[in-house]
Amino acid sequence: MAALGISTLGRKVTTLSETSRAYLLEIRALSTDSNGNEILVGLSVDETDFYLKFSELSTTNDLDISDEDRSRYLELSEKHEATRLSIIDGEIELREDKPSRH
Secondary structure, three states: OOOOOOOOOOOOOOOHHHHHHHHHHOOOOEEOOOOOOOOEEOOHHHHHHHHHHHHHHHHOOOOOOOOOHHHHHHHHHHHHHHHHHHHHHHHHHHHHHHOOOO
């Protein structure tokens, strides 16, 4: 999009409802990149757009999905989940190292 002169700075994922956004934040799946763009953790803006579009198409049982797109989706899914789980592991480690006082 930037090549077309369209700024992607500070962009929110417009296909997400506020409920979905809140859920994804809670499970540490959604974040913002260094430019303020909303992304799925571990993925770029373009990868996030592809991943979410593919997810939407796959739930509608669209039969026109290519094997190449399926393969890319699976790779992105693994990359995203690995990053998400790493974030959760880091949060657990911080809690264990510095438990809160009551």
